[in-house]
Amino acid sequence: MPSTSPGGAAMPVTARQQSIALVDDDRNILATVSIGLQAEGFATRVYADGETALKALLENPPDLAIFDIKMPRMDGLHLLQALREQCSLPVIFLTSRDEEPDEALGLAMGADDYITKPFSQRLLVARIRAILRRSELARTPPGDNAPSELPEPVVRGRLRLDPARHQVTWNGEPVSLTVTEFLILEAMALRPGVVKSRNQLMDAAYSEDVYVDDRTIDSHIKRLRRKFRAVDPDFGAIDTLYGAGYSFADG
Structure with a gap:
C-alpha cells in the first residue's frame, strides 16, 4: 500500500x-x-x-x-x-x-x-x-456511455440545473456552487413559487444526523444570491418570505 x-x-x-x-x-x-x-x-x-x-x-x-x-x-x-x-x-x-x-x-x-x-x-x-x-457525476462527461437513468436537467426561465453533473448556468453563464448550495437551489427550483421553510431546505441539503440552525440556511441563501449576482447584477429570483422561508421565481 x-x-x-x-x-x-x-x-x-x-x-x-x-x-x-x-x-x-x-x-x-x-x-x-x-x-x-x-x-x-x-x-x-x-x-x-x-x-x-x-x-x-x-x-x-x-x-x-x-x-x-x-x-x-x-x-x-x-x-x-x-x-x-x-x-x-x-x-x-x-x-x-x-x-x-x-x-x-x-x-x-x-x-x-x-x-x-x-x-x-x-x-x-x-x-x-x-x-x-x-x-x-459532475465529473462524468456527457455521451453515449452515460447511464440512461440520469435525471433530466431542470430549466426554470434563465436558470438551468443539471443534477447529474452538478452544473448550473444562468443566462447561459456558468455558476459554481457547492454540493450544499446546489441542493438548496434545486429544492426551490423544482417547485417554483412554493415557499420552502428553512427546515425543508435543511432536509434537502443535509443528512439526517447533521444539525444546522437557521443562520446556516440564511448564509447559504446569501452566498447563492452573491454568486448569481456576480454573473447578473439584477438577479432577484430567490425570494424571501419573512418568517416562512424562501422560494424561487423567475419569469
Whole structure:
C-alpha cells in the first residue's frame, strides 16, 4: 500500500480510485485516517498545515477534502474561505466537542459536513461516500456511455440545473456552487413559487444526523444570491418570505 507524506506528496490514483486530501496538524490523525481510507479503496494526500494545503488543493483538486479547524499558520476556517473563492471542492470539517460555533460557521461558509472528534472510521467513511455520491457525476462527461437513468436537467426561465453533473448556468453563464448550495437551489427550483421553510431546505441539503440552525440556511441563501449576482447584477429570483422561508421565481 502506498505511503503518505505529511508534506503533501500525492498518492498514486488509479482510474477508479477517488482521492481524499487530509489537512491536520496532528500527525497521528493524519496517519490513522489515511491508512483507514486507503483500506477502503481511496487514494490519500496529507498536509500538516493550511498554507501548504491551499496551494496544492487549487493546483490539483482531490475529490474531497477533510480539514481540521484548529491549525497553526492557517486554520481550517480560513483555508475553506480561501478555497471557496476559487472552487467548490466538497469539504468535511473535523471538530472538537467544544467547537460548536466553529461548526456552524464552517457550514455557513460552505462546508458540506462536519464530524466531531473522537469519531469512528465507519462514520467518516459513510459521510465521505454520501457526499461523493452527490457530486461524483459532475465529473462524468456527457455521451453515449452515460447511464440512461440520469435525471433530466431542470430549466426554470434563465436558470438551468443539471443534477447529474452538478452544473448550473444562468443566462447561459456558468455558476459554481457547492454540493450544499446546489441542493438548496434545486429544492426551490423544482417547485417554483412554493415557499420552502428553512427546515425543508435543511432536509434537502443535509443528512439526517447533521444539525444546522437557521443562520446556516440564511448564509447559504446569501452566498447563492452573491454568486448569481456576480454573473447578473439584477438577479432577484430567490425570494424571501419573512418568517416562512424562501422560494424561487423567475419569469
